[in-house]
Structures are given as C-alpha cells and as structure tokens.
Amino acid sequence: MKSRSSEKISTKWILILCISCFAVGMLFTNRMWAPQESNGQIISKRRHEQELQVISEDCTTKRKLGKDKDVMGEVYKTHVAIQSLDKTISMLQMELAATRSSQEMGSHESSTAISTSSREGPPRKKAFVVIGINTAFSSRKRRDSVRETWMPQGEQLLQLEREKGIVIRFMIGHRYATSLILVEFIKMGTDMNDTYIDCHSATSNSILDRAIDSEEAQHNDFLRLEHVEGYHELSAKTKTFFSAAVAKWDADFYVKVDDDVHVNLGMLAATLARHRSKPRIYIGCMKSGPVLSHKNVKYHEPEYWKFGEEGNKYFRHATGQIYAISKDLATYISINQPILHKYANEDVSLGAWFIGLEVEHIDERNMCCGTPPDCEWKAQAGNVCIASFDWSCSGICKSVEKIKDVHGRCGEGDGAVWSALF
16 A cells, blocks of 8 residues: 555656656756847847948948038139139229329320329320330430331321321430439438439429420420439339320330330231230340349349349340330339339349239340341341341440431331231
C-alpha cells in the first residue's frame, strides 16, 4: 500500500515539475532573447538615422552651393550695374560742370577778356572743332603769315564756322604793367621765376594789350584769356584755353597749334571725323623724350625725380606743336583745372593729365610732317599732311619767311576744306 502511494505521488510531482520547468524555460528564453532582438533594432535604427543624416547633409550642401552660385551671380550683376551707373553719373557730372562753366565763364566776351564772373550767359555755340592758335604779343608777323596762308580771314572765317563748324582763334592772355610787377615782387619777396601772381592783377591798358585790341578790331579772330603771358606759363595757358573754349563752344574736338606750324584744315577735319564716335581720344605725334635733370639746359625738368632714376624718359605724350583732344577730355580739364599739376613743359603736362584716365592715345604721324621736300613728296604720293614744321626749330624755321613756300608746295588747296566731307 505504502509503496503504491509513493509511486502515485511521484508521478504527479513529476508532471508538475515538467510543466514548471517548461514554463520556467519559456520565461527564461523570452528574457534572454528579447534584449538581443531589441539591440538589433536599435543598431538598425541608428544606421538608418545615420544614412538619413548623410543624405540630409548632402542635400543641404548642394542647396548651399546652389545658393552661393546664385549669390555670386547676383553680386556680379550688381557690380556691373554699379559700374554702368558710375559711368553714367560721371558723364552727367561732366555735362553739368560744363554747363555751369558755360554759365559762369561764357556770359560775354569783351574786347579785352573773357569774363569768368558772370552767372548767366548765352548758350554755347555748337561746333565740330575749335582750333586755338597759341601766340604771343611779339608775334604779329607770325599771325599775319598764318592769315595769309592756311587760315581764312573775314567773312570766310565766319562762313567756315557756319557751314563746317570749324572755329579758329588766336589765343592770348594779358601783360602785367611794369609797376604792378615790381610792387607784387617787393610784397612777396621772392624770385621772379618762382613767383605766380593772380591774373586779376594784370592790366589790359599796357601798350601791348592795346595793340592786340587794335588787331582784334581789324580781324576779329582772337580769344582773349584770363591768363598772364610768359614762357614758363604755357601749361597754365593750355588749361585756361581749354576751359575758355569749352565754356564758349560745344565742340566735338579742341585743337591746340602753334603759330609757326602749317596746317591743312581739310585733312585735319577729315582725320578727326574718323574718330568722332570715340568719347575720350588724344591725337597727335606721340613721343617719349628724355627727362632732363641738368639745370641751364633747354626743357630742363625741375621735378625730374618724379620720373624715376636719372636718364629715364617721359611717358608717351603728343608733341606740343599740334594736338587734338575730344570734348570729354577738354571738359575734364575745365572741371579739374585748379588741381591739374603743371610740369616745366606744356606737352608733358597735358600728357600727365591723361595718363591715369581711360584715354585712347592715337599716334597720328601726319600731324608732324617735315617742311619741303618731306611734305611735298608725301603730297605728290597722295598722302597730304595735316601739319608741317621743322623738328630742329620746334616749328617752321623762320616761319614768317618760309610758311608761304610751305603752303604753296605742301598745301591741300584753298578749296579742300570746303569740299571735305565730315
């Protein structure tokens, strides 16, 4: 009995024990494997997040590059627009300054001076080219020789202005009275060569001034400048000429020529007309001479040290016998006249005023032909010269006696300027 009961109880417990073991096994299995599956999911999620982050960063970089390109493009467009606007403003400022200069300087021209103090004046006369012939008080014979050769006189001079727009004037300033000079030098206590006296101290009542007044009444071909004549003041005279010419005439070109140079007006006008569409041009026989540092020599440059080492040459500039500049450059001189530096030589000064600007330098060799036989041979070959002179004399040697011969052998003919198309 006892053994059977023991066997029976053992079977139950065995069953219970089996079930319990199974349950415990299942619980243990779930607890052991669940964390491993969770870790795999976490790793998988992290990898997925990293991939998404890389993709996101790549997209962001591409967007930034695209935006940077767009920004750079806009910056470039803005820069171009600003440059264009600056040029427009510059042109408007020059035109405004020219108008103001015309109102202030061109109100009236008396027999002795061009007034620069009036506030209102007549509108500027339209012209193609204004030619200023540089002359001195002592050069009456030179002026007459020019009048008798290449420069029209009287009614023909006026007709040339009306029909062709070519204005020609002898340009000259004033002389000091001897007493005024002495008083001013005594007051300033300085050497005559180093002294500059304000031009309003000049008198127009001197004998030489009265002689010019008489000559003007006869020929009506002078442009009187608010300038004190003197060999060392040619650079100042050049500035004053362009300022006065811009105030009086609205021309496409302005030309300076010496009174001992022969000019063919038709060839000059035709040559300038070829460059009419260009805004800033500087035409002449371009050269680059040595900077002379030694004193007591002709063309000595006191400021030679500004041009580098001793023995250096000047920058390219037109020779002073004749050159032409366009309206924008003449207006530039008029506006900036007070601050344009003057070197010893007038042609160097003019070249210096343009060296830092957007200016086209045109080397026109027909503006520096020699006297016969040079200009004669060229004319016979169909290459008529614009201007003729002798380099050795910086003009025609003994021009009063020789200019008629040059005109007869190298001139284009009296009717050339009237038939020229420009």
